Amino acid sequence: MSIKLPLGCTLVAISILATLFLSSGCENQQGVKVGDIPPRISDNDIHGEYVCLNRLKGKVVVIYFWANSCCGDSLKQLEPFYRQNKGKGLEMLAINELSSEKDVASYAKSYGLTFPMLTDEHSMLFKQYRAFGFPTIFILGRDGIIREKILGDIKSAKLEQLTSVYLDNRSQ
Secondary structure (H helix, E strand, O other), rough: OOOOOOOOHHHHHHHHHHHHHHHHHHHHHHOOOOOOOOOEEEEOOOOOOHHHHHHOOOOOEEEEEEEEHHHHHHHOOOHHHHHHHHHHOEEEEEEOOOOOOOHHHHHHHOOOOOEEEEOOOOOOOHHHOOOOOOEEEEEEEOOOOOOEEEEEEOHHHHHHHHHHHHHHOOOO
């Protein structure tokens, strides 16, 4: 014996089941969040300079996950912000997803980008940070703890506003 439900009821039932299925374990899928110690970053940048997140403790660090296909224009707008705040204790790590080191180096040179840039061709860092899209931005306080997580594009004025709290506060 089979029961036939009206189409509307069937769609509602499917929707409820899908929601329950997709939401189960969401707390484990949120990724790195505010208040967490960030996953380790330790690699050479596109110029061969060694970059280690642990060595940046005491600085306010902006970690900017990006891809050439969507975030290049936004990223190059952040160069003046970086230059203006570097002397105040700001460091920025731009981590490119999926592009080769050669392509990222070419991009950086074309736009005069001076902040450290790393490549994540195999998505290892992207997965560790559980970034959900591009750009995904993390702001670390001077104590090395994640203080802000931004999903999506951000204007340099807003980034300036968010980081100024931590640049002015020597304890975070």
